[in-house]
Amino acid sequence: xxxxxxxxxxxxxxxxxxxxxxxxxxxxxxxxxxxxxxxxxxxxxxxxxxxxxxxxxxxxxxxxxxxxxxxxxxxxxxxxxxxxxxxxxxxxxxxxxxxxxxxxxxxxxxxxxxxxxxxxxxxxxxxxxxxxxxxxxxxxxxxxxxxxxxxxxxxxxxxxxxxxxxxxxxxxxxxxxxxxxxxxxxxxxxxxxxxxxxxxxxxxxxxxxxxxxxxxxxxxxxxxxxxxxxxxxxxxxxxxxxxxxxxxxxxxxxxxxxxxxxxxxxxxxxxxxxxxxxxxxxxxxxxxxxxxxxxxxxxxxxxxxxxxxxxxxxxxxxxxxxxxxxxxxxxxxxxxxxxxxxxxxxxxxxxxxxxxxxxxxxxxxxxxxxxxxxxxxxxxxxxxxxxxxxxxxxxxxxxxxxxxxxxxxxxxxxxxxxxxxxxxxxxxxxxxxxxxxxxxxxxxxxxxxxxxxxx
Amino acid sequence: xxxxxxxxxxxxxxxxxxxxxxxxxxxxxxxxxxxxxxxxxxxxxxxxxxxxxxxxxxxxxxxxxxxxxxxxxxxxxxxxxxxxxxxxxxxxxxxxxxxxxxxxxxxxxxxxxxxxxxxxxxxxxxxxxxxxxxxxxxxxxxxxxxxxxxxxxxxxxxxxxxxxxxxxxxxxxxxxxxxxxxxxxxxxxxxxxxxxxxxxxxxxxxxxxxxxxxxxxxxxxxxxxxxxxxxxxxxxxxxxxxxxxxxxxxxxxxxxxxxxxxxxxxxxxxxxxxxxxxxxxxxxxxxxxxxxxxxxxxxxxxxxxxxxxxxxxxxxxxxxxxxxxxxxxxxxxxxxxxxxxxxxxxxxxxxxxxxxxxxxxxxxxxxxxxxxxxxxxxxxxxxxxxxxxxxxxxxxxxxxxxxxxxxxxxxxxxxxxxxxxxxxxxxxxxxxxxxxxxxxxxxxxxxxxxxxxxx
Numbered sequence: 090x091x092x093x094x095x096x097x098x099x100x101x102x103x104x105x106x107x108x109x110x111x112x113x114x115x116x117x118x119x120x121x122x123x124x125x126x127x128x129x130x131x132x133x134x135x136x137x138x139x140x141x142x143x144x145x146x147x148x149x150x151x152x153x154x155x156x157x158x159x160x161x162x163x164x165x166x167x168x169x170x171x172x173x174x175x176x177x178x179x180x181x182x183x184x185x186x187x188x189x190x191x192x193x194x195x196x197x198x199x200x201x202x203x204x205x206x207x208x209x210x211x212x213x214x215x216x217x218x219x220x221x222x223x224x225x226x227x228x229x230x231x232x233x234x235x236x237x238x239x240x241x242x243x244x245x246x247x248x249x250x251x252x253x254x255x256x257x258x259x260x261x262x263x264x265x266x267x268x269x270x271x272x273x274x275x276x277x278x279x280x281x282x283x284x285x286x287x288x289x290x291x292x293x294x295x296x297x298x299x300x301x302x303x304x305x306x307x308x309x310x311x312x313x314x315x316x317x318x319x320x321x322x323x324x325x326x327x328x329x330x331x332x333x334x335x336x337x338x339x340x341x342x343x344x345x346x347x348x349x350x351x352x353x354x355x356x357x358x359x360x361x362x363x364x365x366x367x368x369x370x371x372x373x374x375x376x377x378x379x380x381x382x383x384x385x386x387x388x389x390x391x392x393x394x395x396x397x398x399x400x401x402x403x404x405x406x407x408x409x410x411x412x413x414x415x416x417x418x419x420x421x422x423x424x425x426x427x428x429x430x431x432x433x434x435x436x437x438x439x440x441x442x443x444x445x446x447x448x449x450x451x452x453x454x455x456x457x458x459x460x461x462x463x464x465x466x467x468x469x470x471x472x473x474x475x476x477x478x479x480x481x482x483x484x485x486x487x488x489x490x491x492x493x494x495x496x497x498x499x500x501x502x503x504x505x506x507x508x509x510x511x512x513x514x515x516x517x518x519x520x521x522x523x524x525x526x527x528x529x530x531x532x533x534x535x536x537x538x539x540x541x542x543x544x
Numbered sequence: 545x546x547x548x549x550x551x552x553x554x555x556x557x558x559x560x561x562x563x564x565x566x567x568x569x570x571x572x573x574x575x576x577x578x579x580x581x582x583x584x585x586x587x588x589x590x591x592x593x594x595x596x597x598x599x600x601x602x603x604x605x606x607x608x609x610x611x612x613x614x615x616x617x618x619x620x621x622x623x624x625x626x627x628x629x630x631x632x633x634x635x636x637x638x639x640x641x642x643x644x645x646x647x648x649x650x651x652x653x654x655x656x657x658x659x660x661x662x663x664x665x666x667x668x669x670x671x672x673x674x675x676x677x678x679x680x681x682x683x684x685x686x687x688x689x690x691x692x693x694x695x696x697x698x699x700x701x702x703x704x705x706x707x708x709x710x711x712x713x714x715x716x717x718x719x720x721x722x723x724x725x726x727x728x729x730x731x732x733x734x735x736x737x738x739x740x741x742x743x744x745x746x747x748x749x750x751x752x753x754x755x756x757x758x759x760x761x762x763x764x765x766x767x768x769x770x771x772x773x774x775x776x777x778x779x780x781x782x783x784x785x786x787x788x789x790x791x792x793x794x795x796x797x798x799x800x801x802x803x804x805x806x807x808x809x810x811x812x813x814x815x816x817x818x819x820x821x822x823x824x825x826x827x828x829x830x831x832x833x834x835x836x837x838x839x840x841x842x843x844x845x846x847x848x849x850x851x852x853x854x855x856x857x858x859x860x861x862x863x864x865x866x867x868x869x870x871x872x873x874x875x876x877x878x879x880x881x882x883x884x885x886x887x888x889x890x891x892x893x894x895x896x897x898x899x900x901x902x903x904x905x906x907x908x909x910x911x912x913x914x915x916x917x918x919x920x921x922x923x924x925x926x927x928x929x930x931x932x933x934x935x936x937x938x939x940x941x942x943x944x945x946x947x948x949x950x951x952x953x954x955x956x957x958x959x960x961x962x963x964x965x966x967x968x969x970x971x972x973x974x975x976x977x978x979x980x981x982x983x984x985x986x987x988x989x990x991x992x993x994x995x996x997x998x999x
Contacts, residue, residue: 113720120718120725124750126630126661150649152748157728162711162748164657165650171626172661194605194681195620195646202619206581206627225744226649256617263575265568268837270575273612289680293607293617295579382723 097471097506098323098356098478098520100183101136102145103129105160107489108362108451108482110391111382113160117485123160126169130176132490139494140510142519143181143212144173145305145325145480150190151222167199174207181516183212183305189238190218190227193248193286200302201253201294209298209515213249214305214325215316217242219424239312244283246304246320250528251279253301255291257530277529299515300525309337309426318344322522323356325480327426329434329454334359334475356477356520359470360453363463364484365492372457379484380447388446395427395452405443409435427452451482460496467497468506478520552926552961553778553811553933553975555638556591557600558584560615562944563817563906563937565846566837568615572940578615581624585631587945594949595965597974598636598667599628600760600780600935605645606677622654629662636971638667638760644693645673645682648703648741655757656708656749664753664970668704669760669780670771672697674879694767699740701759701775705983706734708756710746712985732984754970755980764792764881773799777977778811780935782881784889784909789814789930811932811975815908816922819939820947824913831912834939835902843901850882850907860898864890882907906937915951922952923961933975 105123106113113120122128133144146166154161163169166184174182182203186196196213204211217238218224221231232238260275279290306317307325317324318341328334337359342352364379366372380388386400393400396414403410414432431452435445449455456463470476483489501507513519560578561568568575577583588599601621609616618624621639629637637658641651651668659666672693673679676686687693715730734745761772762780772779773796783789792814797807819834821827835843841855848855851869858865869887886907890900904910911918925931938944956962968974 113725114723116720120720121716124660150653150748152731152746156726156731158723158725160725162750164660164749165654167623168626168654168657168661171623172630175627175630190647191650192645192682198605199620199623202623205579205619206623222744225742227647228742261576265571265575268569268613270568270613270615271611276607276611287680287683289677291607293605294619295617 095506096508096521097467097476097501098358099141099507100143100145100181100325100358100478100480101132101141101490102147102360102480102482103132103486104147104451104482105163107485108453109364109376109379109484110159110450111379111387112485114382115379115485117488120160123163126164126172128486129169129173132486133173133177133180133182135487135490135494137177137180139498140508141180141494142478143183143210143516144170145183145214146170146185148185149216149218149220149223150187151220151226153222167203170211171203171206174203174210179210179511179514179519181210181212181303181519182207183214183303185214185216187218187223188215188242188245189233190223191245193245194252194288194290194292197249197252197292198294200249201292201297204297204299204302205294209517211297212303212305212323212516214307215242215246215321216307235310235312239308239310239316241285242312243316243319244285246316248279248281248283248286248288250301250304250320251281252288252290252292253296254527254529255279256295257527258296258300261295275530296527299517300527303516303520303522307426309429313425314341314344317341318350318355319348321355322517323358323520326357326359327424327430327453328359328475329430329449330437331470331473331475332437333430333433334470335473338475354522356522358478358480359476360451360482361467361479362451362453362455362482362484363489363493364455364457365460365463365489365496367459369458369462372459376457376484385443385446389442391450392431392442392446395424395431397428403442406441408439408441409445411436424452430454450484453482460492460500463493463497464500464504467501468504471506550960551963551976552922552931552956553813554596554962555598555600555636555780555813555933555935556587556596556945557602557815557935557937558587558941559602559906559937560618562940563908564819564831564834564939565614565905566834566842567940569837570834570940572943575615578618581619581627583941584624584628587941588628588632588635588637590942590945590949592632592635594953595963596635596936596949597933598638598665598971599625600638600669601625601640603640604671604673604675604678605642606675606681608677622658625666626658626661629658629665634665634966634969634974636665636667636758636974637662638669638758640669640671642673642678643670643697643700644688645678648700649707649743649745649747652704652707652747653749655704656747656752659752659754659757660749664972666752667758667760667778667971669762670697670701670776671762690765690767694763694765694771696740697767698771698774699738701771703734703736703738703741703743705756705775706736707743707745707747708751709982709984710734711750712982713751713755716750730985751982754972755982758971758975758977762881764884768880769796769799772796773805773810774803776810777972778813778975781812781814782879782885782908783814783930784885784904785892786925786928786930787892788885788888789925790928793930809977811977812930813933813935814925814931815906815937816934817906817908817910817937817939818918818944818948819910819912820915820918820944820951822914824917827912827914831939840898840901844897846905847886847897847901850879850886852883858897861896863894863896864900866891879907885909905939908937915947915955918948918952919955919959922956923959926961
């Protein structure tokens with residue numbers, strides 16, 4: 090079932106009306122589409138038509154953004170992705186859920202329930218949620234510091250994985266005639282006693298068609314990289330230059346190896362923002378049309394916000410104020426990955442602030458060009474060892490997803506870099522990940538294997 | 545939109561394989577059906593064919609029961625009911641969720657998301673979860689005491705309702721051309737500072753097609769009755785005799801009035817367990833077939849468990865040991881409502897333990913008879929002022945649901961006691977509940993009303 094090495098994985102990141110923050114202004118979808126399951130179901134069906142690996146939903150438990158001027162708010166991802174799973178048959182569904190503002194039992198259960206309902210297509214993107222707005226919805230004055238969030242996240246993921254394993258595969262006997270439902274010896278309490286959590290278990294949901302949900306992680310700080318390389322099956326990351334992409338890829342594979350893992354079982358998927366036209370000129374015109382709604386001030390403000398320096402203090406025609414950056418970035422408030430990716434791009438390519446603002450939109454690497462150009466750069470990164478796949482952020486939905494599926498996917502197929510159709514039914518199979526071992530079954534299985542070896 | 549008074553409300557309680565705990569033994573549905581969304585979707589479609597008000601799912605965040613001998617575990621209700629809502633068009637979906645082991649922000653958001661996705665068909669059944677098994681999955685040694693659970697529940701529901709109101713109706717402007725999404729003055733922080741919760745808000749999901757989810761409450765203790773009469777739109781209750789049913793109904797309506805509420809907006813829905821045959825004899829035979837799997841020992845054990853006295857200490861041919869009951873019942877561990885309903889039935893009808901065990905199965909009032917007899921007793925309770933409707937627990941799925949919809953519903957219609965088809969699209973409309981006022985909009989609306997009055 091495992092996929093040949095030379096196949097790219099692709100997740101479709103449904104970021105509101107599109108990866109470009111002015112997408113909603115063009116009116117391709119109604120302003121309230123973000124609260125309508127049918128909107129997401131439609132994009133998921135388009136993505137499934139292209140045999141993409143998964144739908145990805147970012148999330149945070151607070152009303153972020155500027156609700157006056159921009160669609161803000163979103164439906165809860167485990168619930169919304171259940172609706173998406175019901176409208177599709179193969180594509181995976183990746184829910185972003187907080188390890189800081191959930192309890193391991195409830196979250197493990199919801200995700201495992203989604204994994205059952207979707208037939209083994211669920212994944213959890215673990216986030217710790219920087220920023221105070223979320224914290225203040227959960228009884229805290231502000232977010233816990235970075236180190237504490239990641240210490241909690243590490244234990245949280247560990248507890249969730251234990252709960253997902255608490256029913257062994259085959260624990261259910263299901264003998265109605267004899268009145269035997271399950272083998273109680275194969276349904277395990279986990280009796281977890283840790284610094285952050287005490288959880289008895291077992292979970293009240295058995296293993297799923299793919300064993301347990303896939304784990305995704307997206308933080309690029311030291312804490313994020315440690316967590317992801319230990320626990321995750323896939324890493325979403327912000328990388329804006331090929332050299333940085335290769336360095337990150339190499340580092341994460343080495344970290345996985347250091348945890349005793351097969352590095353092939355940790356998929357590295359940088360974000361890629363796309364504005365695609367029939368020609369490069371058409372793509373540029375499409376991007377200009379979107380930019381026009383934002384204005385140069387809006388573009389510069391995005392840069393300013395990510396580096397933590399007021400836009401009024403930036404010279405649009407000068408370089409980033411590199412000497413001030415080291416002292417300004419606040420790891421407690423913002424995303425380390427976005428900060429680093431933006432600063433690296435400006436430095437490596439010697440860009441002015443204005444040039445940088447046109448090279449980046451959502452914070453991820455931006456490609457404005459023809460389908461051929463998008464396929465080229467995806468192939469380049471993949472073959473250079475910077476990516477096992479990509480988390481795709483089309484500029485605008487649904488057209489940006491349709492163009493990608495109809496024009497880029499066939500080019501990748503022609504080069505042998507993308508599957509012709511689904512070869513499996515679970516997300517784990519799409520990603521080329523092995524069936525997950527069950528920690529509670531392992532000793533017994535080892536004993537059996539050992540007894541066979543000596544027989 | 546409000547429904548005439550003389551119409552019964554009916555919820556279908558999908559209790560595993562059926563209300564009779566031996567239901568799974570007959571093999572009508574596979575043993576693992578409880579983990580299969582299609583099983584619930586099928587029963588929901590049957591119920592919708594009969595224009596029933598809602599599907600109800602009980603729940604608790606722990607693996608209860610005896611997993612060796614009985615199907616145990618269940619998918620998480622907000623996720624599972626999303627799948628049910630997607631497979632239906634009108635019927636309501638009622639999720640039981642704990643106020644002890646959730647956070648108000650996350651639960652408010654999930655339920656409101658379900659309310660959007662279902663087009664205004666969601667409800668929350670508030671439970672506080674007695675028993676230690678759930679507590680031990682959330683870092684506690686045992687469940688908080690009854691009074692503490694209900695104090696938390698009262699504040700929890702209050703916070704959830706505030707969050708559901710945090711976007712006023714009409715707060716979304718949705719003007720893409722002008723770049724105006726919502727009126728920020730009509731999206732409110734709640735700034736809740738209470739004994740149990742500090743929640744800033746606003747929720748990141750706006751009001752739904754029925755304003756906000758319907759609230760259901762099912763506890764019959766003093767704390768439960770206070771909570772339900774204050775906050776709930778509907779009360780599920782265990783009542784085993786008509787006199788007790790009338791007394792409870794009368795008390796709850798009076799309590800609602802004491803909170804300044806219109807008692808018609810608090811629907812009282814006792815549970816009713818059914819075993820239906822073409823004739824009474826067929827029904828008895830069907831019940832006997834189910835009982836045979838449980839054996840007399842199993843039936844007596846159910847009684848013993850609910851009253852908290854070992855089965856070995858009960859004389860099957862004698863009365864309940866009433867003199868010991870007052871000292872044995874432990875309000876911290878078990879359900880007050882089930883204890884009371886069972887003891888009342890035995891006392892009022894002077895039943896032996898064995899007779900009692902044959903009069904009750906799931907803990908609710910049991911009716912074994914023809915469709916005509918079931919319709920008779922529902923009509924009797926409704927017309928006597930003991931019930932606005934019923935939470936229905938057929939013995940076995942799907943056949944118990946099919947018999948009810950195909951044979952009992954037409955009889956209720958013939959008597960003018962049940963709708964011919966859905967008259968609205970939301971659960972609030974099915975139940976005859978008014979559009980919920982928004983607390984944040986109220987002062988402004990009042991000012992407007994006052995200024996009109998003086999103009």
